[in-house]
Amino acid sequence: MKNSFYxxxxxxxxxxxxxxxxxxxxxxxxxxxxxxxxxHSIENGSSSIELAENYVNELxxxxxxxxxxxxxxxxxxxxxxxxxxxKSKSLSITILPTFLCNCRCEYCFEPREKKNGSNVIxxxxxxxxxxxxKKSITEQGIKSLKVIWYGGEPLICIDKIIVIxxxxxxxxxLHNVKCENSMVTNGLLLTKTNIEKLLxxxxxxxxxxxxxxxxxxxxRRYFPSNPEDNYNILVNNxxxxxxxxxxxxxxxxxxNNLENIHQLIKDLENKGIWPYKKNIKSIYLGDxxxxxxxxGIAFLSREQFLLIQEEFRQWLVMEYNSIFPDKPAKLAxxxxxxxxxxxxxYGNINSNSWIIDHMGNLYRCWEAVGYxxxxxxxxxxxxxxxxxxxxxxxxxxxxxxxxREKANCSTCKYLPIxxxxxxxxxxxxxxxxxxxxxxxxxxxxxRLLFQYNFKRKHxxxxx
Numbered sequence: 001m002k003n004s005f006y007x008x009x010x011x012x013x014x015x016x017x018x019x020x021x022x023x024x025x026x027x028x029x030x031x032x033x034x035x036x037x038x039x040h041s042i043e044n045g046s047s048s049i050e051l052a053e054n055y056v057n058e059l060x061x062x063x064x065x066x067x068x069x070x071x072x073x074x075x076x077x078x079x080x081x082x083x084x085x086x087k088s089k090s091l092s093i094t095i096l097p098t099f100l101c102n103c104r105c106e107y108c109f110e111p112r113e114k115k116n117g118s119n120v121i122x123x124x125x126x127x128x129x130x131x132x133x134k135k136s137i138t139e140q141g142i143k144s145l146k147v148i149w150y151g152g153e154p155l156i157c158i159d160k161i162i163v164i165x166x167x168x169x170x171x172x173x174l175h176n177v178k179c180e181n182s183m184v185t186n187g188l189l190l191t192k193t194n195i196e197k198l199l200x201x202x203x204x205x206x207x208x209x210x211x212x213x214x215x216x217x218x219x220r221r222y223f224p225s226n227p228e229d230n231y232n233i234l235v236n237n238x239x240x241x242x243x244x245x246x247x248x249x250x251x252x253x254x255x256n257n258l259e260n261i262h263q264l265i266k267d268l269e270n271k272g273i274w275p276y277k278k279n280i281k282s283i284y285l286g287d288x289x290x291x292x293x294x295x296g297i298a299f300l301s302r303e304q305f306l307l308i309q310e311e312f313r314q315w316l317v318m319e320y321n322s323i324f325p326d327k328p329a330k331l332a333x334x335x336x337x338x339x340x341x342x343x344x345x346y347g348n349i350n351s352n353s354w355i356i357d358h359m360g361n362l363y364r365c366w367e368a369v370g371y372x373x374x375x376x377x378x379x380x381x382x383x384x385x386x387x388x389x390x391x392x393x394x395x396x397x398x399x400x401x402x403x404r405e406k407a408n409c410s411t412c413k414y415l416p417i418x419x420x421x422x423x424x425x426x427x428x429x430x431x432x433x434x435x436x437x438x439x440x441x442x443x444x445x446x447r448l449l450f451q452y453n454f455k456r457k458h459x460x461x462x463x
Contacts, residue, residue, distance in 0.1 A: 003042050005069045006076075006413050010445045014453050021448060023416040024072050025063035026338050028448065039064070076416045079338075080404065091136050092146040092353040095129065095164070096369060097121040097157035099358065103186050103230070104222045107252075107288055107297045110152075110370045120157050121164075121358040128379045129356060130167045135383065136352070137175050144178040149203065150355075150366065155189035158197060165201040182206065188223065188230065190237040195245050207248045208234065209286070212260040213267050220257065235271055243279040250286040253308065255298035261285070261312065265319065275320050275329075283316065285309045289367060306443040310450050317461055330463045333451050336417035336440050354382070407436065414441045 006024040018036055020029040029035075034049070041049040042065065051059075059065045066072055098120040099110065136142045147168060149161055165181060172179040182205035183198070190206070198204070211220040214231040223230035238247060251261060265283070268274040274283060287305045288297050300308070313331060320329040355363040357370070360379040368374035381390040409415055418438040440447075455462040 001042060001065050001067065002069055003039055004063050004066055004072060006072065006416060007039070007064055008413070008445060009036060009039070010449055012449060012452070015456065019448055019452060020062075020064060021444070022063045023336065023413060024076065025061075026336060026417065027062035027064075028335075029058075029062060029064070030452075035059075073410070077410050080409070080415060080418075088352045089140075089142060090144045090146065090352060091133065091140075091142045092148070093129070093133070094148040094150050094355040094366065095121075096150050096152060096355070096357040097154055097160050097164075099152040099370060100156050101151060101153045101186075102156065102188060102223065102225065103153070104224060106220065106222070109289060109367050119358055121160055125358070125360045125379065126160065126164045128360065128383060129164065130171065132379060132382050133168055134171050137171065137177055140352070142177060142352070144180070145172055147179070147181045149181075149183040149185075150369075151184070153186055153189065154183055155185055155194060158189070158194055161203075162197055162201050165203060169202055180205075186221065187234045187237055190241065192240060192242070195242050199242060199244055204244060205246045205248065205281075207250055208238070209250045209252055210234070210264055211252050212257040213264045216257050216260050217264075220252075235268075235273065238273055238277065238280075239271065241277075241279065243277070246279050246281045247277075248281050249274075249283045251283065252286050252288055253305070254288050254300055258300075258308065262315070265316070269319075269323070275323060285312050302439070303442040306439055307446060310443065310447055314450065314454055321461060328461055330461055331451070331454060331458075332463050333455070334447060336444065337419075338416055412437075412441075414438055414444070 004022055004024055006022050008021040008023070010019040010021065012019060018031050018033065020031045020035065021027070035051070035055075038049040038051050041047065056065070063072065100120070101108075133145060137145075145168065147165065149165075154161060169179060169181075171177070179202070181201070181203040183203055184207045187206070187208040190208075198206075209221070210231075211217045217231040217234075218228060221230055223233075226233070241247070251264065253261060265274065269276075274280055285305070285308065287300065287302075317329050317331045351364075353364070355366060355369060356379055357363070361375045362377050362379065362381065363369050363375060365374075376394050377390040404410070409418070412418070414437070417440050451462070
């Protein structure tokens, strides 16, 4: 009997015990020091420590000990190859009706020169997108469609969006396809009139972003038309919003605004927004990524960001429960998963996920939009049985297996739970490899320990 290569031993000083996690089985055990000594004795080829037979069988069940660790490793490598080639019955399209934007955020990763001018999506391209969705449903048997409106600032083109979205909704209704529609917006044009238009075509989710409380937000998310009022316009639009429109609030963080995050939440409390508006689905921290044109970012390391994110999640639950003690919120226990496929389009050559800009160019990642060398092809390639040139370019961007080999991933203990970090960043020069690896590589032990101890202290506050 041998120890699994995929064991993680986490010492818990607070409760004087250990957490024993195995990524092969994705199992977690709470154990005492005797179990750890038993594993050490196996590692040293000794039989000085013995455990009850039923407990040893439990360790086998969780993959902690096994007859051949190499067999475990081979099984995981085979699984990893399969999950990068899964064909999905879901279609996701992100549509950029324009690159135009009413803000000039210093860290924006899109090309600056594309934010000026008057280019918006044409009726001809809109018809092609609708035709592509219809073709995907009838020929590939697509069962669900996810539409994300992005930009630039998409609400600049709201009337175009309404027409296109209505046609997509009608197609889904005709073919009994589930349709989920959302938008990423800076929120400055989320007036009552525009919200009504969105809800009429079932765009009922939006992601908006804060960068801190009023002064810092206005500095970082520069609004040329009214530089001093970006924050107040956004706050008022959320406060006055129809409760049928769901908000996901992202808070961008780096070293420059980190100390301001709690102040932002307090301000949203004082203004009667969070946690009082029932249509606020989530508030979460977002890590800023270096784009080619990005400036002014004081990067956090991956580990720094993930630790801050975990602390913020727990603080937010406690803050909510201090306001509503009789109806406490619960912390979602984040746990690794052994995914059967890669959701990211850069990780799966067969992914049914596309980004389409207002010129009909195709991308696999939001961060690639606007850069000619990162386009894969055009909407016509998807409509007209693409040629080998298109297929070769698609393969060059999405060949995750080659990227895995380059990074020597087969020797990594995190491979069983690795959905990858950001495969796109793996092909961008001067980006640390930590951005490519799964976040669990940088937070697994601390996150499991944080959550375990939080649950021991506040069992009623954890799902």
